[in-house]
Structure formats: C-alpha cells, structure tokens
Amino acid sequence: MSHPHPELSDPPAMPEGGLRIVALGGLGEIGRNMTVYEYGGRLLVVDCGVLFPETEQPGVDLILPDFEYIRDRLDDIEAVVLTHGHEDHIGAVPYLLRERRDIPLIGSKLTLALLEAKLTEHRIKPVTDVVAEGERRAFGPFDCEFFAVNHSIPDALALAVRTPAGLVLHTGDFKMDQLPLDGRLTDLPGFARLGSEGIDLLLSDSTNAEVPGFVTSERNIGPVVDEVFRTAQERLIVACFASHVHRVQQVLDAAVANGRKVCFVGRSMVRNMGVARELGYLNVPEDVMVDQKELDDIPGDRLVLVCTGSQGEPMSALSRMANRDHSIRITDRDTVMLASSLIPGNENAVNRVINGLTRWGARVVHKGNALVHVSGHASAGELLYVLNVTKPGNFMPIHGEWRHLRAHAKLAALTGVPDDNIVIAEDGVVVDLVDGHAEIVGAVPAGYVYVDGLSVGEVTETSLKDRRILGEEGFVSIVVGIDSTSGKLVAGPEVHARGAGIVNEDFDEVIERIEDVLAGAAGDAVNDLHQINQLIRRTVGKWVSDNYRRRPMIIPVVVEV
C-alpha cells in the first residue's frame, strides 16, 4: 500500500481560509491513527499511533505512519493532541519526537502519564501540557475545546477544533456507556451544544459501525466476573489488556469480595497499573496486592493472577502456561478468564492458548462463552445518536477499515447528511474544508513505515517480499569459483539449501548439471559474471521445479579467483 488512491494526484495549494485534513493513518485500517490539520500554514496533529503487523509483514515489530508529508514542516506543528492512551493513538510519538524533540504533547492526565512512562523507556523527556474536559485552549490558529468521552481506557477526550474555516468535531475513540463505572459519560450535551452552534465537519470513530444496536455496559461484566471468582476451584488467572483500568478494577473488587490476593504479571500490566493507581484511576485496597515472589506462599484458592497475553502472544506468560513452558503448571483445578476482545488476526493464536489450557483440564472462560468483555467502540445505535445530535454539515468516517468506513457513511446518509457532503477517504487522502464544504482534492504518500529491531524504515516492501518467498519456499544457494580469465570452474559448485525441503543427497545431480553447463559456457568463452550467474540460476531453478514442483529463492554466488 504505497499510494492508496492511484487516481489522485498531488493536492493543489491550500485555498485561502480553508482547513486541510490529511489522515496519515487510521483510514482503511484499524491502527496508527494520525490526522494532520492545517490552517494558515500551521499544523495541528491529532494522535500518533502504531499499527501492529499481520502475517503479511513477517518479522516486523511495529508499523508507523509515514511522516514524510510533514517532515519538512516539523516547525509548523503547533501541538500533537493525544485523545487517549492506547498504543494505536500514542505508540508512534517516540518516533515523531526523534525528528523534533520539543513538539508540545497535549492530552489528559492519564494519557500523558502513560505516554511519559513509555517515553522514559525511549529516554525522551517530552514537553507536555495536561488538558481536561471542559477546557478550551488555543494552539496557534487552532482553538481547541475538549470533551469527555467514554472508552475502554479512562480519561479519553474528544476535541472540537475551531478555525475561521469552521468548526470540526473529532471524536477520537469512544462509546456511550450510560452507566460507566467511573461516572464519566460521553459528553452528549456538549456535542449537542456544538451541533446548535453548527458543526461544519464531524470525524467519528467507525470501528463498530457494522454492529447493530448498543454496546452493553462495562458494569454488566461485574456479576459474571464475580460468578467466576465464586466458582473457581483453585487458582484463578485473568488475562486482559494492560490499559483496561476499569476491567482490572472489577477484578480487584471481585478479589476483595472473595478473599483472594492479586498479583500483576507482565511488564506493561505492572507499569500501567502503577501509573493508574498513582493518579487515582485505579482504586487498590490495602493488603490486596502480592508480589510474584510471594506466590508460592499463597494457596491457589486465595489467589488471582492478572496478566497480559489475552491475544495469544507467543512469548506471554499465558501462552507459556498453555504450553507447560512456565513455572505455573496448569491443572484441571485452574480457571483461566480471557477478559478481553479478540483482535482480528489473533484468532489462531488465542485458539491455540484456549486449546492448550483446555488440554491440561483448565476451565477457560472467554468472550465466546461468557459476558467477560464488552467493546470500547460505539455500535451503530450509538453512532446514530451522535450524528443526530451534532447534525454535521459534512461527515468523514475515521478509525476503520473500508467496511467500517462505508457502513458509517451509510449511517450518516440515513440521518440526513447529503451524499455529496460525506467524504470517505483513506490514508494520505487530502480533504479540504472550504466555504463549509469538505471534499477530496488529492493525495500524498502515506505508506507503511516498518520498525524492525533498531531500524525504522530500512525494512522495505522488497525485504518483506524476500521474507515471504524465503518463508514459504526457503532457498538454494550455489557457490562457484571461476578463473577470471578462462571462465573455467576452479572451485565448487557448493550447493546449500535451507527450508527448501531438499536433502543433501540430491545435490550431486544438480552439481553435475551445473558443471556441464559451466563447461559448455567456458567452451563458448562466456566469462561475464552476470551471464554465468544467470546460467546457474536457470539450471538450478529448472531442476528444482522439475523434481520438486517448488520455487525456492535461487542464489548463485560467483567468485572470481
């Protein structure tokens, strides 16, 4: 995905008084959310997240937005506003700050605390500015007002951006739990007030636009968690996201009610819950927490472990328990609860964990057989409320794959937004809001930037294509030493194969063929290295194809002696 809209060309110059919106991530995918607003030559960035790789990106650690579009204009950035503390909204900030250290980071107290903990690991001390719902702050020409929204992490914000070009509401991720555990509702009255004022453009979370109805309240998970606690024979292990403070709170509450001690397992769980506790978002009663070192002293039926690994991550404690590759040996008296969503793409990994745990006899409670998870994103019913209350002049669905964006666009049309005022864009597409009308005017590059080990952007699509071929078919390498004047074979051929499923005993045959071909070539006075290279490649390729019906990577190495 280098240039997603091949039919679109470079955008024209910004029209006087217009607002330009370019998403560098988050449109056409779920992840690496990053939207760049431009007015009067100044930039406001909303979110800067990562995307997690799929099997089509083997070996990649993270995928970043491509900063190329703003690279020459880093000094024009007034601020980066972070709507909440999830990785797909804050995870790329360390990489952006490498390009300019002092970009002001704006966000709620918890969001910035989680981000700062992460930046400390990158040894970056950022410039930050805490905001809260109800506040209104100007960053250059961008007059921003913040609104509380309810999501699967506390302290999430929506923001309204006022410029002379108009009023834009950017929801960030949200849902509308009407009985949230912390009492912090999505600010529908605030949205309504903006609607009365006149919203020129609404950008709203599309993740669950295909799902009819309403998301069940987080509160309804409580009784189910409690029931699992009451019926757990001995040890109880709960896996969930390391940022889901409210979910962990419910587990803590149930632990207290059922007389169990709690132990956090996993680096990110320990770190995030430490931050949340310190800032007062997580209420931890006295004497309930125990350290991992103390586990042996506590009977299984007095204990609950809260860990990461709910997505089947192979190196997580949970996966290792499922494989009996962990000091905690699962038995048929253990209960494991996966209190989390199943992120698309992780189905196999999670299934493997469930089967592994089940094999040893553990009872596994998961969203497939109990109400132990609710989504953090508004369903279609909730999205309709927002559309009807905000009555936007123009609508642009964000945060979703094509299927979600299209479904959300359809909802907008049903509430009366004219088709002509609904903009379905993907990453890199340039949208201008001019004279109250939003439209697509061009596109800029917004390809994937891969983080692999220490390098950023050095692993390219070509490397990945090589990896896919190597990973599917392996390789055969052929080393020959050639006399530089006569072109005669003086060393080798040495044939090596890995992952190709070809056994060493078979090599004699192909070595003989290469020798014949090279002897013929020397007779014809072929001593061009490239030609010899091609001869070997063709000979070996044909041999593998005829004998094995496979296509490994063929790597001739011709050394002149």
Added chain:
Amino acid sequence: MSHPHPELSDPPAMPEGGLRIVALGGLGEIGRNMTVYEYGGRLLVVDCGVLFPETEQPGVDLILPDFEYIRDRLDDIEAVVLTHGHEDHIGAVPYLLRERRDIPLIGSKLTLALLEAKLTEHRIKPVTDVVAEGERRAFGPFDCEFFAVNHSIPDALALAVRTPAGLVLHTGDFKMDQLPLDGRLTDLPGFARLGSEGIDLLLSDSTNAEVPGFVTSERNIGPVVDEVFRTAQERLIVACFASHVHRVQQVLDAAVANGRKVCFVGRSMVRNMGVARELGYLNVPEDVMVDQKELDDIPGDRLVLVCTGSQGEPMSALSRMANRDHSIRITDRDTVMLASSLIPGNENAVNRVINGLTRWGARVVHKGNALVHVSGHASAGELLYVLNVTKPGNFMPIHGEWRHLRAHAKLAALTGVPDDNIVIAEDGVVVDLVDGHAEIVGAVPAGYVYVDGLSVGEVTETSLKDRRILGEEGFVSIVVGIDSTSGKLVAGPEVHARGAGIVNEDFDEVIERIEDVLAGAAGDAVNDLHQINQLIRRTVGKWVSDNYRRRPMIIPVVVEV
C-alpha cells in the same frame, strides 16, 4: 507435535477378543480425519483426510496423517470406509493408495464419485464399492451397517461396526436438520435401535460441542438468498464451498425464480457440480447455465456467478476481483454474497476480500450480516439427542480440537455416561475396547506429514523452522575462498543479504571485520574449515545484533581453493 502424549508409551499387544481404535488424525485438530480399527489382526480404516496448513506451516500444501502405524500392515486392511466427500475425510486417499493400490474404498454414491474424480487427477483407478444407508456389509471380521446422516454435503453416512468385541457407532460428520432440503434425515430411529441393542462405544462429531442449542435449517437460508437476488442492482457473485450441493441448489433455484443465468467459476466448483448433476444430487433446470465465455453477452442484472474463494484464498477469482486484478471489475452496482462459513485461521484473508470489495463500493452480504450460512455440524443440543438415544456404554469424542473434545465429553457426562467410560484421546492414542470397557493403553506416532509440491514427507519440522526464521528475519550469507594449505583468504568475502533489511552499503564494515578475523586466524594457523565457518558466523552474527538488533540466519560458505 511428534508424540502428543509424551507420558504414554508403546501400546501392549492386542488382548484376545479386543477391539483397538487408533485415530491417526482428527483428534486435537479439525482435519485429516482417519481412524484405524483393529480386530483379530485385521484392520478397518474409517476416513482418510487432509488437514490444511496454518501460518505455522509456511509453504506447505497439505498435511497428511502419518501412515507409519499401518505401513507394514497394508495387506491387513480390509477396507477404507469414507463417511462423506469432504477433503478432510477423503483428501489423503490418493497418498494411501500410493502405498497399496487395491485397498477397497467403500462409500456412498456421491462420496465415491467425488473421490474418483479426484483420483483421476492423480491417475489412479481405484477399487470401489458403493454402499447406501440401510445396508449391512462385512469387511473381514468387521460387520458394518450404514446409516443416513445429514451434513453440509449430500449422501453422508454413519457406520456401526460390529465385532465380537462389541458394537461401535461412528457418526462421521453430521447434524440433525429436521427439515433438510433433500428430505434425507439423520437416522435417529436407526441410532435408537442400536441403542436398544446396546452400543459399547460411541464416537461422535465434536466440532460444535461448545455451541449451545441447535443448528438452523439449511432451508432458512432460501428466503435470504432470494431477498439478495431481488435487491441486487446488477451483477451478483456468490462464493461458497465447491462441495455444498444444497447451497448451490438454493442459488440455482433463486436464479431461475429471478430470471438470472448461472455461471460456475473455478475448477473444483465446475468439477464437483458436474458430478453432482450427473448423479442427480443437483437439479439444474434447462437453459439456466452459461459458459464463462458467454459472460460478456449477458447484462449484469441477468447474471449470477457461483465461484469458490469464500475463504479468501489469494489466487481465487474472488480475491483477484477484490484487488482489481481480474477481468471482472467490481463496481458500486455489484453485489457479492459469501454463502459459507469462515474457517478459523482464514479471518484475515476473508476480511481482506470484504474490505477490497467494499472499497470499490460493492455490497457484500456475508454470515456476519445475513443468514447466508448455517453450520454442517451438530450443536450441543443435537449432540445431547444422540447421546440420549444411543445410551453408549463408552464414549469417545472425535473430530475436534481439545476445547471441542472436552466440551463434548462434558455433554456425555451430563447424559449419564460414567466419567471412567469417557475416553478423551488425541491423535495416535491407542484405545482398546475389552470386555465392554474402553481405555487408553498407549500411543503410537501420529505426527504431521507435509505435502509440498511433489514431495511427501520430505519437508520436515526442521525445514519449517528454517522457513520461519528466514521468513521473519531473512539471511546473510558470506562466501570466502581460503587457500587450502595456508588458510589465507584468497577470494571474497562476498556478503549477500535477503529479507534482512540490511542495505549493501553497510556491508563494507562487516567485510573488514571478517578480513581482520580471518587474518588473525591464518596467523594462528587455523585452517580447519569448521572453525573458520564458526568464526565468520560469530563475527557476522554479533555485527548484525549490535547494529540492527536482529537475528537473521547467518550462512558462511567457505570454499577451499
């Protein structure tokens, strides 16, 4: 998974008068079903299917049961009974017949016809014997009675196996649609009769044992399909499994009712529907079929394409349409219906197809938003009926992963089968039925046998591990020519890297390091090839790790000159 029950050892000799049951596939996995029954030194094989690889088996085409357990006893096989025509039950037959051509294949008319069409492609003319429900036939000491069962392919059979050791009922795959389209019900009265006679051991399909309730009737899909036909603006494309005759029948019926012509697309769809039509399982009205060559002459709103690719297979017509890499160019007037299940592991691929089609504006109807698929496997409610009607003395859940086997075992316990008489086995586990009691007595190897291209079993776990490393990290190869007496470097080092994300410009640095190390080694009179090899490996490995924090495969090639 080489020996799944490490705590189990080789089984003891068969006790006199006992029946031995060994599943070589299908237990602990969904696929490659194959069960070997042994009585009095003779063998009866039920099913012989393939398993489709996951991402953990890169490049593999198919996974077969390991025939090692029966390889020395091929002449003892009285027959292979095929319960129905799905790949996971018949797909490995061509490979078994390579080991002994004249093993009699027993199955229903459609099952054998589909198998013979497949065997023709392998240029094998098998020995076959058609059976039907209600028939009773002896194969050596195995007195077999066949029963109709309803499944997602017509003409499926269960079988009862009578030997002096007792009566065994093996359901094969089934569900209990009470209003099946072809009127062919699962023979519950027959099962009840066996129950009265006294079933010593029941082996029953566990796929949906975790799913509460009952599978909706296939018939209920009809009105939904019809509605999609009526509301499709122009072209309609239906993707489903190439063996689901009843599903295709419903599409054909809707096409006739709505005045559309039908075109089958895809080799397996054309082949299987040809077989089904010839044998009378598919009713094709006059003049409704058109050939792919005629498509251009038919307006989109008079046409329906029925194709494969419902699992997002990358090379299928449907995937290529979604990528605009097909002569059929999807537009916003097209409707696509995925009338199939989503096989676990294919979620990403299918999601990609849905997003691709949606991007071009097509309306996509799938099981997530309409009742266009029902499962072929009995849910818990149906399984309880079978358990209560058959009242088995012993119970062994088959056809499922651990989670499904355990769930089915729990259902059996709820209906009154004593825990001690419930046998949860996985592949290779040896179960003996002696004196009316079934129990695990040992295990035999039942690992994966990989088909890759033309070879069977030559791609090993080691090859796959190599592929996984190459696929995640790529490789760096270093070729040096060494003087055979002095150990001095006379050619190279030549460094090549693929998939490692290392650019050629970086090689100078590591080449210098290798030269230094080799010069030192020559000084120390190191001329052992293995040692030089190790020196290079360590030098390059450390350089990559320090500079890139990655671990590609390092491949030194030392050529003596």
